[in-house]
Amino acid sequence: MQIDLRTVSIQPLRQTFDHLARRFGDKPASRYQEGGYDIQAAENLHYKPTWDPDQELYDAKITKIVMQDWYALKDPRQFYYSTYTLARARQQDATESNFAFVESRGLADMLPPAVRETALKLLVPLRHAAWGANQNNTLICGYGYSTIFTQPCMYHAMDNLGIAQYLSRLGLLLGDTEALDEGKAAWLEDSAWQPLRRYVEDTLVLRDPFEAFVAQNVALDGLLYPLVYARIVDDTLSAQGGSAVAMLTQFMTDWFDETKKWVDAVLKVAAAESDNNRAVLQDWIRAWSTRAASALLPVVEIALGAQADDAVGEQLADFRARIQKTGITL
Amino acid sequence: MDMKVAKKKLGLKEKYRLMTRDLGWEPTYRAKDEVFPYVNYEGIKVHDWDKWEDPFRLTMDSYWKYQAEKERKFYAIIDAHAQNNGHLNITDARYLSALKIFLQAISPGEYAAHKGFARVGREFPGVGTQVACQMQAIDEIRHAQTQIHALSNYNKYYDGFHAFADARDRIWYTSVARSFFDDAMSAGPFEFMIAIGFSFEYVLTNLLFVPFMSGAAYNGDMATVTFGFSAQSDEARHMTLGLECIKFMLEQDPDNLPIVQGWLDKWFWRGFRVLGLVSTMMDYMLPKRVMSWREAWEIYGVENGGALFKDLARYGVRPPKGWDDAEKAIDHMSHQFMLGLYQWSFGTSFHSWIPSDEDMDWLSAKYPTTFDKYYRPRWDHIRKLAVAGTPFKNFGLAKLCQTCQLPVVFTEPDDATMSCHRETEYKGEKYHFCSDGCQHIFDNEPEKYVQAWLPMPSLFQELNGDIGAWMNWVGLRDGEDNGDYSGSRDQRNFDQWRGMATSNT
Amino acid sequence: MSTVFIALQANEETRPIIEAIEIDNPLAVVNRQPAMVKIDAPNRLVIRKETIEEQIGREFDLQELHINLITLGGNVTEDDDSLTLSWAE
Ligand SMILES: [Fe+2]
Ligand SMILES: [Fe+2]
């Protein structure tokens, strides 16, 4: 028998789960709320980690940042797995057609040789830096506290892997496998890349998840993305006839604009929590962004030569203004 | 202009190599040990991470594309399910007990797997291994979320779902699954992979998910069928990762074999005990049954597990130590466990019930050597008490196994009339176990298992045995969430709502 | 002899894939269950891109299998044109 269940009007017994009702009242919860708040185990953890018996299995004390409620670090994009994946699938569709467009019209071959050379020299080694960012965000997700703070870091880690892969494809398209080999050799040996590689390796030994967040997502990426993708690729290289390159890195430009809103929101809430947090963040951001700026200088020189100094200086000023808005003065 | 140089045609494998493991490098500014501090202490020797064979080679662009397709399908179905009162399509509201247990005990395990894979996705020094683990990390949060989202609508209309987050950390039976995942996460990265990647995903996940989802399909629960099959489509990747991982460890160095074998023995038994919950669900909680626990075990345990261990024999691996004891327990465990649940149903956030005559006939057909002999008489007795108005309740303290945390309700492997109980004395304290398997696990790592949080003793220490206070603390509403299904609010509501759908009043 | 298997969701997308598997694996046994189709084969089962493409009349990327895959048993070997499940004999 087929029965029409839609016609049955029945009253729900409750609107949401208890833990969400305690936070937001007994009203229907959003899927972001259901998928994030209080879903990490919090009490009665059974065993101490054998890899570090001084820690708890989920431990808010492994960072210098102190939050009364780690679930306060809300992601303004309200990403949970589904919304995240759908957003990226749309972007990957667009990126795919950009690659197809460049490929099918032979635009790569029409690039002025100097532009192509600069693009390969500058962008291909960055796939290794993106891998470093993947590592750091995976660590923050793994060891950070509260799903609301950590789930976007997993998405961010996978994004960084995706970016490393787009950069690899760019290398293959503009230069074939040799370009990837040369890029890796430059990353490992060329003096221009050594300060940046040292920076990345120094972040890979951080075990305070929030400091890793600052060193990677705030400081390094906060300078690298606007310098490389906006200033160099979108402006300078495009002006030299390289807008095909900009098509291939559009994902990165859009991605940075989107993700920095999340990064800023996290900083803002953490800094507003206490003077202690603000001071810790200030120290970290100051130290890491100064280092990041000098590590990026020789990289920017690859494309901008003598103007690199000014470009990095201006970017650093913009960066400080951006951070200022989160309540942290540098 | 014909300057086009033909690009090399890259095969799937080579292309994937460039897109993943070629991204990594040997650090020179920092020592490798500083970057990967946890990879050596377990004693597993790896000489060449490049020998790692990538299981499914998905780059991020394909991952986003295919996963988005799955997500679109999934949410379309559960939206429709919520809008159309799809919950009234289930065979009977008894069925919901299985979902309640799932949300309280298994979904948190998905989340723990997410965290654990993020950790090992950072700790292994091989890029191929890291990427595979990271993909599993993001998949597992997907599973936790799709399960919560699918069951959210049931929570609005039925009891027992509302406090799953409190139950996860506090109620006694969830501690079985929680301690399992805590155990794996507190182990080193290689043991974690054997625990979750291999034993749980490869050996046991089919037993958990496939019958569960078929059960949902048979019982009209489209929301669960959908989250189940949608999650399973990722599991195929996870299983392959688990299998690759064990092969990799065994191929890297012969010294790894005894360590891996020890973990296999441990994690098979740990996992088998967690599945006790599933056996009960299959044999007792589905109004319309798919297959018995015994039949599922034949397919996914004996046939598939057997094939797997035969295949691994080339590395010197033997089947897990508890395999024979598991086989002997198959015809008993669901009955013993359901009898336990029924007598402690005052303390469960789901309903249990006395099987009907028809149920019992099915059980004796499926368990011809055990049911009529050992279990039907006990159910008959319990039913007599219920009919007389003096239902059988056990408010006594259930002795819990120090390792698996199940109440000690099982019998000796070779004698179903003798209850099985083991004890170890360690540093002047006595510890209790449900089986040889659990006792061995404790004896190998007593320092770890003495730390176990045991929910029942805690109740008596912290709350002085005040059952009402305990119920508040675990989020259990007496008279609504717990007790016998017959006479429950779930039963009343479901029958009434179904009546509204099928008549004009 | 050991059994390898693959289980797929039962829907319109998998119908031609299952047909292709039957064509390429004469020893395979197809079990149809509610919402799920499980295919068992002795020791080895091959899924070929080309055969699927012949069934559906369009290009097929083997990774599309992931969308409807429920579970499998056996060692997986994957290349551009096929996916094989096998147990060591
Ligand atoms: Fe899962
Ligand atoms: Fe999984």
Ligand SMILES: [Zn+2]
């Ligand atoms: Zn036990």
